[in-house]
Amino acid sequence: MLRFRSFITEGGNIGDSAPFHVNAKNRESRQKDIHSALSAVHDAFHKEHGEHLFGKDKEQLHNKKAYTGSSHDLMNNKISHSEFAKHKPMVGDVDVQVSKEHKDKLASHLTPGKRYGKYTVAASKKHGNEISAVMKHDNGEHHQVDFQGVHNPGSESSRFLHSSNWEDTKSGIKGAHHKILLNAVGGDKHKFSITHGLRSRTDDKDPGHQHPDHVSKKLFGDKADHSKIHSFKGVTHLIKNHTPKDQHQGIYNKFKSSVERDKRFDNKAALSHMRKHLGVHDEVNEELNEAQNTQHAHLSFLGAAPHTHMGHHGDVGESMHSGPEGKKFIGLSGKADTFSEKEREGIANKQSGGKIEFKSEKSPGQTIARAHNSMKGDGPKHLHLHFGHDRKDYAERLKSSIEAGKIPELNGHKPDKVHIHYPKDTNRSHGMSGTAMRQAAHDGDIETYKKHLGPNFSHAEAKRVMDRTRTGILAGKMKLKR
Numbered sequence: 001m002l003r004f005r006s007f008i009t010e011g012g013n014i015g016d017s018a019p020f021h022v023n024a025k026n027r028e029s030r031q032k033d034i035h036s037a038l039s040a041v042h043d044a045f046h047k048e049h050g051e052h053l054f055g056k057d058k059e060q061l062h063n064k065k066a067y068t069g070s071s072h073d074l075m076n077n078k079i080s081h082s083e084f085a086k087h088k089p090m091v092g093d094v095d096v097q098v099s100k101e102h103k104d105k106l107a108s109h110l111t112p113g114k115r116y117g118k119y120t121v122a123a124s125k126k127h128g129n130e131i132s133a134v135m136k137h138d139n140g141e142h143h144q145v146d147f148q149g150v151h152n153p154g155s156e157s158s159r160f161l162h163s164s165n166w167e168d169t170k171s172g173i174k175g176a177h178h179k180i181l182l183n184a185v186g187g188d189k190h191k192f193s194i195t196h197g198l199r200s201r202t203d204d205k206d207p208g209h210q211h212p213d214h215v216s217k218k219l220f221g222d223k224a225d226h227s228k229i230h231s232f233k234g235v236t237h238l239i240k241n242h243t244p245k246d247q248h249q250g251i252y253n254k255f256k257s258s259v260e261r262d263k264r265f266d267n268k269a270a271l272s273h274m275r276k277h278l279g280v281h282d283e284v285n286e287e288l289n290e291a292q293n294t295q296h297a298h299l300s301f302l303g304a305a306p307h308t309h310m311g312h313h314g315d316v317g318e319s320m321h322s323g324p325e326g327k328k329f330i331g332l333s334g335k336a337d338t339f340s341e342k343e344r345e346g347i348a349n350k351q352s353g354g355k356i357e358f359k360s361e362k363s364p365g366q367t368i369a370r371a372h373n374s375m376k377g378d379g380p381k382h383l384h385l386h387f388g389h390d391r392k393d394y395a396e397r398l399k400s401s402i403e404a405g406k407i408p409e410l411n412g413h414k415p416d417k418v419h420i421h422y423p424k425d426t427n428r429s430h431g432m433s434g435t436a437m438r439q440a441a442h443d444g445d446i447e448t449y450k451k452h453l454g455p456n457f458s459h460a461e462a463k464r465v466m467d468r469t470r471t472g473i474l475a476g477k478m479k480l481k482r
Contacts, residue, residue, distance in 0.1 A: 019090045020143055022074070024081040031075055034094055035061060036117035037135065038145075044109050044116070045102070053098055053106065055154065060097075065154035068162035069175050071095045079166060087170045093132075093144045095162065097153035100129060106147060107131055119143070129195075157210040161194040165231035172269035177259065178232040181270075184255040185219050185239060187247070204424045232270060236277050252280040293379030296326030297371040300386040301364040303333045304434065306469050306478055308348040308358070309452035311432030315423040316386045317356055323384055323421060327374045328356040331367030338472030347465070351454045364398060369409035383415040388423060395420045438480050441469035 022030055038054065038061055045053040052058075060066035067075050071094045073084065098106060103126070110124040110133040119135035122142060129149035134142050150158040164175025183192040192198050197210035198218055209215050216229035220242040228234030239251060252274050259267045274280060298320040302312055320328045332344055339347075341360035348358035361367055368383070375381045383402065387395040399418045401407055432452050440448035449469075450462040457465070472478035 019092045020141055022085055022089060022091050024085045027074075027081040027084060030091075031077075033118045033137065034143075034145075035075070037119040038066070038096060038116075040116035041106075041109060044114075045106060048109075049102075049105055051102065051105075053102060054096075060154040065159065066096045066098075068095045068097055068148065068159060069164045070169065072159075073164070073166050073169065076166075093146045095146045095148060097148045097150050097158055097162070099153055100149035100151060103129065103131060103147070103149040110147075156212065157197070160212040160215075160230065161197060161210060163230065165233075168232045171233070171273070172266065173232045173273065174265055174270075176262075176265065177267070177270040178235065180258050181232055181235050181251075181255050182215065182219070184251050184258065185235065185243070187250070187254075190218065233273060236274055240278055248278045249280045249283070252278060253283070256282070293377065294324075294382055295375035295377050295379050296324040296382045296384060297374050298323060298326055298328040298384040298386060299330065299367050299371040301331040301333065301361075301367050304344070304348070305482065306339050306438070306472065307344045307465075308332070308351060309432050309434065309437050310351060310454040311428065311430050311452070313351055313356075313454070314430050314432075315388050315425065315428065317352060319386045319421045319423050320356065320384070322424075323419075324382070326382075326384070327371070329367055329371045329374070330356055330358050331361040331364060331370075332358060334360065334362065338468055338475075338477050347453075350456050353456060363409070365407045365409035368398075368402065368407055369411075372410060372413065372415055375415075380416040382417045382419060384419045384421055386421045388428075389426055392422070395422075435481055438469065438473060438478070441466045442473050442480055444470065 020030075039058055042053045042058050042061065045051065054060040054066050064072060064075050070088060070091060073079055073088065074091055074094075107124065107126055110121050110131060112121050112123060114121045116135075118138045122134045122136045124131060124133040131147045131149075133145050133147070135145055136142050148162060150161075152158050161179075162175075163178070165173075165178065168174070168178065179192060179194060182198070186192055186198065186201070189201060190198050191201050192215075197208045198215045199208035200206035209218055212229045213226045216224055216226040216238070220229075220238045224238055224242050228238050239248060243251070252271075255274065256267075256271060259265060259270065275282075300316045300320075302308060302316070304312060316330065317328075330348070332341070332348065334341075345358050345360055349356075352358065359367075359370070361370075372381065372383060385395055385399060399420055402410075402414065402418050405412065405414050437449060437452040439445075440452065444466075446459070446463055446466060449466040450457065450459065453462045453465060469478070473480055
């Protein structure tokens with residue numbers, strides 16, 4: 001039901017939501033109705049939890065700092081109704097920021113049938129750090145509100161990561177273009193996303209920079225005019241004046257390659273602006289074409305007895321999601337014990353929410369073949385191996401075997417490249433392990449067991465799975481410590 005966007009643009013649409021029309025006559029009423037509805041959500045949240053969803057006295061609603069992207073422009077009274085209607089006659093989602101710690105509590109207030117102002121909740125869904133709610137207006141229209149969970153809602157850093165610039169908008173350039181350009185400027189050294197800001201491409205321990213001034217200094221040096229970092233046109237100006245000219249074409253090529261993969265946007269204005277001000281041009285670039293056509297598949301192979309736990313998903317699954325896009329496969333070894341292979345597959349797939357395909361297999365080779373065969377196009381095939389830090393030697397040997405054509409299940413075929421990835425959490429700070437999970441089952445510690453099983457399982461479901469595990473341990477079918 002949810003259509004996910006890319007890591008830079010995020011968001012999605014659910015249910016019957018659709019962009020709504022804004023003109024010079026109805027914009028004021030749109031502003032009032034949206035503000036009133038969010039104010040009512042704030043009041044309901046405060047009444048139940050004693051906490052301020054949009055700051056004390058709804059400060060972030062009144063000063064408009066809760067709104068991000070084009071929603072900030074919609075609510076900005078400094079932009080006249082006629083000017084807004086001229087350049088932004090259609091508005092998609094309404095985007096507002098809330099504290100990440102309020103996200104789960106907020107979900108209970110956004111259930112179908114709840115009424116806030118002139119809106120009634122029609123549907124809602126949690127995804128990532130967002131809650132999306134389709135709100136039905138009394139006039140029958142359905143509008144989607146995305147509540148973005150961030151660390152410091154309304155702060156300059158969080159607003160920057162989700163911003164769009166009105167001068168850019170008037171020229172047909174979107175906020176997503178701005179963020180994709182920042183990522184292109186980073187080249188081989190830095191990467192940019194609205195989730196983490198600017199980070200090193202090579203140092204996984206880099207905490208990153210999210211404040212706009214810090215991002216500007218990192219990309220363009222201390223002497224740059226850091227006020228320019230807030231817009232696409234401003235970043236183009238910074239490139240022109242603070243990035244060596246011999247790098248301009250490469251930045252343009254990378255930006256163009258990125259935006260042309262996303263068919264939702266009209267990129268003409270953004271590309272034209274860069275060509276005009278940087279003196280760059282469109283060119284045939286075989287390396288770029290190859291990168292665009294490259295296929296990726298991710299895999300791992302787990303023992304996971306008696307079944308996977310959320311530590312596995314954090315260690316291996318998260319490294320899969322942070323890499324290049326592609327299908328994701330994990331093979332489960334034959335440590336079935338008291339659970340059948342299908343049951344173990346079902347638990348693992350439910351834990352992942354369908355983001356990774358788990359299947360019981362007899363060997364890593366079968367998982368490798370399954371991942372390799374999923375890449376059916378003509379472009380280069382890149383296979384990504386994901387293993388914990390305790391299995392580095394195994395991962396290296398497996399990589400060598402694949403490259404040497406020694407995997408029988410591949411029937412003589414080989415991927416063009418093989419990459420190895422390890423978890424960012426080197427110390428396994430989540431504290432979960434198969435031993436701890438089995439010990440919890442032995443002791444009847446349902447809270448610890450449910451933590452291992454994950455949030456997609458109800459208390460009753462977790463209890464049934466734990467009791468199966470406990471029975472297996474007490475009957476001697478499963479070792480407590482392996």
